[in-house]
Amino acid sequence: xxxxxxxxxxxxxxxxxxxxxxxxxxxxxxxxxxxxxxxxxxxxxxxxxxxxxxxxxxxxxxxxxxxxxxxxxxxxxxxxxxxxxxxxxxxxxxxxxxxxxxxxxxxxxxxxxxxxxxxxxxxxxxxxxxxxxxxxxxxxxxxxxxxxxxxxxxxxxxxxxxxxxxxxxxxxxxxxxxxxxxxxxxxxxxxxxxxxxxxxxxxxxxxxxxxxxxxxxxxxxxxxxxxxxxxxxxxxxxxxxxxxxxxxxxxxxxxxxxxxxxxxxxxxxxxxxxxxxxxxxxxxxxxxxxxxxxxxxxxxxxxxxxxxxxxxxxxxxxxxxxxxxxxxxxx
Amino acid sequence: xxxxxxxxxxxxxxxxxxxxxxxxxxxxxxxxxxxxxxxxxxxxxxxxxxxxxxxxxxxxxxxxxxxxxxxxxxxxxxxxxxxxxxxxxxxxxxxxxxxxxxxxxxxxxxxxxxxxxxxxxxxxxxxxxxxxxxxxxxxxxxxxxxxxxxxxxxxxxxxxxxxxxxxxxxxxxxxxxxxxxxxxxxxxxxxxxxxxxxxxxxxxxxxxxxx
Numbered sequence: 001x002x003x004x005x006x007x008x009x010x011x012x013x014x015x016x017x018x019x020x021x022x023x024x025x026x027x028x029x030x031x032x033x034x035x036x037x038x039x040x041x042x043x044x045x046x047x048x049x050x051x052x053x054x055x056x057x058x059x060x061x062x063x064x065x066x067x068x069x070x071x072x073x074x075x076x077x078x079x080x081x082x083x084x085x086x087x088x089x090x091x092x093x094x095x096x097x098x099x100x101x102x103x104x105x106x107x108x109x110x111x112x113x114x115x116x117x118x119x120x121x122x123x124x125x126x127x128x129x130x131x132x133x134x135x136x137x138x139x140x141x142x143x144x145x146x147x148x149x150x151x152x153x154x155x156x157x158x159x160x161x162x163x164x165x166x167x168x169x170x171x172x173x174x175x176x177x178x179x180x181x182x183x184x185x186x187x188x189x190x191x192x193x194x195x196x197x198x199x200x201x202x203x204x205x206x207x208x209x210x211x212x213x214x215x216x217x218x219x220x221x222x223x224x225x226x227x228x229x230x231x232x233x234x235x236x237x238x239x240x241x242x243x244x245x246x247x248x249x250x251x252x253x254x255x256x257x258x259x260x261x262x263x264x265x266x267x268x269x270x271x272x273x274x275x276x277x278x279x280x281x282x283x284x285x286x287x288x289x290x291x292x293x294x295x296x297x298x299x300x301x302x303x304x305x306x307x308x309x310x311x312x313x314x315x316x317x318x319x320x321x322x323x324x325x326x327x328x329x330x331x
Numbered sequence: 332x333x334x335x336x337x338x339x340x341x342x343x344x345x346x347x348x349x350x351x352x353x354x355x356x357x358x359x360x361x362x363x364x365x366x367x368x369x370x371x372x373x374x375x376x377x378x379x380x381x382x383x384x385x386x387x388x389x390x391x392x393x394x395x396x397x398x399x400x401x402x403x404x405x406x407x408x409x410x411x412x413x414x415x416x417x418x419x420x421x422x423x424x425x426x427x428x429x430x431x432x433x434x435x436x437x438x439x440x441x442x443x444x445x446x447x448x449x450x451x452x453x454x455x456x457x458x459x460x461x462x463x464x465x466x467x468x469x470x471x472x473x474x475x476x477x478x479x480x481x482x483x484x485x486x487x488x489x490x491x492x493x494x495x496x497x498x499x500x501x502x503x504x505x506x507x508x509x510x511x512x513x514x515x516x517x518x519x520x521x522x523x524x525x526x527x528x529x530x531x532x533x534x535x536x537x538x539x540x541x542x
Contacts (some may be wrong), residue, residue, distance in 0.1 A: 085414045110416075112422075112458075115457050119429075120409075120428045120429070121423060
């Protein structure tokens with residue numbers, strides 16, 4: 001008996017999207033055959049912004065479709081890339097002539113299918129891509145390897161590029177802005193309990209009491225190291241210090257923080273994590289100009305969290321503050 | 332099957348392309364187990380199933396179109412592949428999709444060379460695979476070169492040359508250590524096994540025989 005709440009495994013993603021429309025019918029529409037989500041009121045005369053990837057990370061990406069953010073999101077099956085056919089259909093649906101920018105998390109299948117869709121439309125559409133690869137845990141020196149994974153920084157890329165596109169910035173400018181945000185971002189995650197496989201109802205890995213998995217991604221895989229659990233203060237120290245180091249942050253710099261729940265972490269716990277993140281950064285003389293705290297890039301029902309730092313400029317803060325109206329993010 | 336070839340048969344008509352693709356689809360569906368067996372030895376064993384289910388969809392699509400020119404026929408097969416998961420399916424979708432962007436008329440030998448050159452270049456670029464990596468490219472690249480450099484007068488002679496080149500390319504994967512794809516995890520252990528993607532490409536070119 002599966003502990004994952006659903007009807008049939010085959011209809012899980014599509015039925016969940018029907019529910020998204022049920023909850024936010026004024027904002028989003030779901031298209032089937034092939035499956036993708038668009039704004040209910042299509043935007044015209046601006047660069048189209050798209051993203052997508054495997055399901056199981058909700059509200060990413062479908063929850064970020066709406067004014068000031070995405071024009072379309074293309075969901076694959078749970079933890080599996082959408083097909084190139086879906087991506088191509090979504091681009092054709094939302095590109096109104098100003099070109100389309102695809103925000104793609106760095107996973108082999110996603111990169112392949114989004115790139116193929118763009119290539120097949122190259123005679124008729126201008127399509128550019130921003131690759132998001134913020135996960136420090138997958139930092140490797142080897143040339144030709146898959147590189148770092150894309151995780152929670154993708155929310156900031158979608159928000160900031162979305163604001164620029166809404167303001168009428170041309171395609172190459174929105175693309176360069178997105179790539180700049182990626183270059184300014186780093187993320188590390190930790191898990192206290194693995195996620196449930198919807199097929200088997202089993203956890204994707206086991207931890208003994210008193211253990212946690214450090215450096216996890218968002219697909220239920222193990223991290224880089226199993227460590228002993230600590231209190232929140234020490235844990236956040238161990239997550240934030242490598243991020244500051246990688247980004248080369250100095251006293252007086254400013255950051256946007258994303259304290260992200262991986263699916264089953266309670267708001268109280270994320271509140272403590274946000275407080276501790278602020279404490280560490282304050283101690284280093286780094287200003288926290290904005291914070292996003294909540295479950296935004298999840299890994300099914302994984303218990304754990306990730307912390308993202310993004311080195312900010314005044315312009316980036318303006319784009320971050322610009323109005324947004326989506327199912328998962330609105331101000 | 333009645334295959335109408337326009338003019339003197341020098342150029343590939345839509346009807347002939349449709350016949351070629353239907354023969355290929357039948358060949359793959361019948362030989363799916365053979366491809367799966369190669370993939371089981373070198374990869375994860377889903378290749379035969381993936382490609383044959385894509386071509387079953389492609390076959391249904393082909394039956395429903397007129398096949399006015401080869402581009403339309405290739406485009407139909409592309410869409411079937413693009414709906415599949417994994418890596419090989421989308422890459423075949425890309426290959427056929429670039430062929431589907433070819434001229435909207437019958438294809439002469441030089442059209443074939445240009446179209447397959449573009450399509451194979453796209454697969455190499457997005458698949459990040461070169462000749463010698465033990466992938467479908469090991470059959471695609473020599474076949475494209477044979478078409479580009481062909482001095483044949485008719486499309487069927489040119490494709491016969493490409494079929495020989497593709498077969499030799501597929502056979503050459505038997506001595507290769509994989510650099511890309513699932514087989515690269517096994518390295519020397521899978522060295523003697525032919526790459527199923529390259530074998531499927533060889534079957535594709537051979538399927539034009541007798542059309």
